[in-house]
Amino acid sequence: MSKFNLSWKVNDLKNECKRLKISYSGKKNELVNRLNEYMKKNSSEVVEEVQKSLAEEESVELVDVEIAVPAINNNEFNEMEEQDDKNEEDILNENGKRVRCVYIKEEEFDNIHIAKQKLENNWKYLRLRPTRNGMKEYFICNLGANCKKQIFILYHDDDQKVSIWHSSLEHDHTNEKKQFGINSVTKKTIDTLYMSKVNTATLILHSLRERKDQFKPKKFETDPDVPNEQHVPGIVIPTILQIYNYLNNTLKPIIYAKSHKNRFSYGDLENWVQNNCLVINTSIIRLTLSSKALLKLAMKTSHICADATYKLMWHNFPVFIIGTTDLNRSFHPFSVSICTNETGQDYEFVFSSVKKALNNIYNFEYKPSALIADGAEAITNSFISAFGYQNINEFLRIMCWAHVHRAVDSHTKLIDELNKPKIRDDINLLQISPNREYFNFAYELFKKKWSNKSSVIDSFLKYFESTWSYFRNSGWYEGIAENIPSTDNALESRNGKIKLIHTLRKRLSVNVYLTNAVNMLRHWSLDTFSEKPFISTEISEGSWKLASIYLY
Template sequence: MPNFVQTQQYESSSESDDTMDQQNVQEKTKIERNVDWIRDKCFSNDTDAQIAIKREEQWSRYFTNKVQDGVKVHYRCNKVKFRGTQCNAAIYLFYPHNSDEVILFRANNEHNHTDSSKRYFFSEEMKQNIQELFDMRLKPKKIYEVLEEKNFKITRNQVNNYLTQLRKQKFGPSSLSLGELESWCQEKHTVPQSDDESFVVSFHIHYEDDSDDDDEDVVDDGNKFRFFLSSKRLLQIASISTKLHADATYKLNWQGFPVLVVGTSDCDRKFHPFGLAVCTDEKEPEFEFIFKSISDGVNRITGSAFTPEVLIADGSGAI
């Protein structure tokens, strides 16, 4: 009968290394979570506590931890980025279940962030400079370069984010609902004093659940809109023009809808627009709407009739 000798269990070097790494990670985690918290202040309510934190101008809300006897709301040092190594300094507000008081605890650690991770805040002077450069139609990259030349401390992302907010303030949201579009058309329907300020000459909004006897496009029923933009000066040019250019082929679009431009040409073959229209389609009712809008606009501004003698267009059946 063969004799078997029991040997020690084999353990590879990779397995032992993995075990050591796991132990190191666990020990490291325990060390990082071992924070010495010191009770600092006690507030009678949450409002007073929030005011005190804001006055220090260095804390941002981090996370909330529910414990057995209350709730802890932790705050981090906002002089460092959210995604990155956090500063050792920290605070938290404790909301006990059995009291309305709010207690402020502070970590017994000093700030350890460097200037390289410092967050830069917008001053009013910086905002004014960005607005002026934006009005000059400079691109974001150029705006950032100009700000750097003026020794403003700012990042590329901050410039882009502020420009996004600025566009919303000046031009409204990037997308509009049909109701918002109708409100905007009604607001811009009034003829301005300036000869070069654009306004909505006419518009038509049709909702899917509306019954519109005047709309002949019953085959493609649904939400539809049409509006025509022009100015007093452009309509004055239209009143003395004998040629009308219209083309169903469009390269411009707004929110995915065709932007149709109509106008005239002079003896040097230069094009002069009468205005532009945005429609949900480019069929016969749309061009009929555009031609009628020009006629109504000319009569409204000059009191004369719009009587072109020549229509220059492509072979589209819609025109």
């Protein structure tokens, strides 16, 4: 009768083939035939050796499933526990070798609840194992990923008492692995913020910054420490990309997989009205918000951008943003102002606020030499008055080219389709004029070219000359100033971000927006701003001549 048959597992058959050093490839029936043929060809001693090894494996399995628990005294218990613990193995060294681990009795308790209270949160459940001495519940150290320290709770069979035994291995928290991604505390905070309608990565980043510090930021260095009520211990500020990936890949699929409905009761409405009431006692309100970090930027610049935006508050108050741009055409704000109107006096207040703040804090006389804004006369006159200029000839009044372009497009709609694109192309050529003389000469040619063509074109030329060729509004050509952009698109983009990120395109009450504006300025101040030095190389006159000869 053959020893091997189809009742064997494939893995067992392969292991036998490997042990006998024969081929272990092929299907199950092929392995059975190959092993049986090998047994027939070899002596009976090999068969006896195989049967002997099989009997040893079966005996080991019978020992593992034995459940009889004899009555023993304490001495016998210690001897059997020591023998039972010899089977306990643990990885101790860096080479991955297993060594025997000895468990030592630490303390005995009346019941399991007291024992688990002793463990607290420093141990993590590992497994539950029945032994000859009773049920053992194993725990592993929870303070480090590489720590191999283990304990078990032994349930006594004769009473309800339990005992805690700890391994002879010492705690090892030295070679901890580096933490990647967002930690659990930060993830829970992000979940709470997202469910509270703080649902963009930028807003969540700002909110995490507010909860990281234990004390509120000081206005002055001498101010006492005020505890931060929003402080959450254990927060680690992630990058905005990590927040974005966590929202889109983890949190949103979980939330949107469930159906939920927001409820807002009449009691909530009443509480909201009481907490958001605002009574204005005066008809005119003007205030400016800024920080030292933002004001420092003004000391390094010579041009200023100014504009007002609406639809941020229910009262439709204009919000004034002034700042500057760098050579990459990125906008850097100085301050945020709120006024009840958009007049020359309001703009003068905005400009004067920055000037006075720089003088009081840094003893710096701020007087920019260029102004970038739209064509409103109120902005120009208030700039002259605030910074002590006599007239417009003493500074550069740069007119935003984007405003000019949109105005020209709207006023050329009545011109015939044949001449309309030609006129627009000529105006675009005027915009790239390198200096004032070139611009004036080109404009005279433009006017001479299109005069007396039709009544509609003559009407447009009158509008264009009175509005955009007028000296106060003619600074929209490219060469009016070096290293200064000809548009205030960067400022317009910042206004759009304020509505998108900081108000979520919703109109707020004045008191809510003021709190929002303070947080917005603080985050602007925390954003890094670095100056990049320009590297210039002197080129000799001979090199220029050789380059010219090579090109021409």
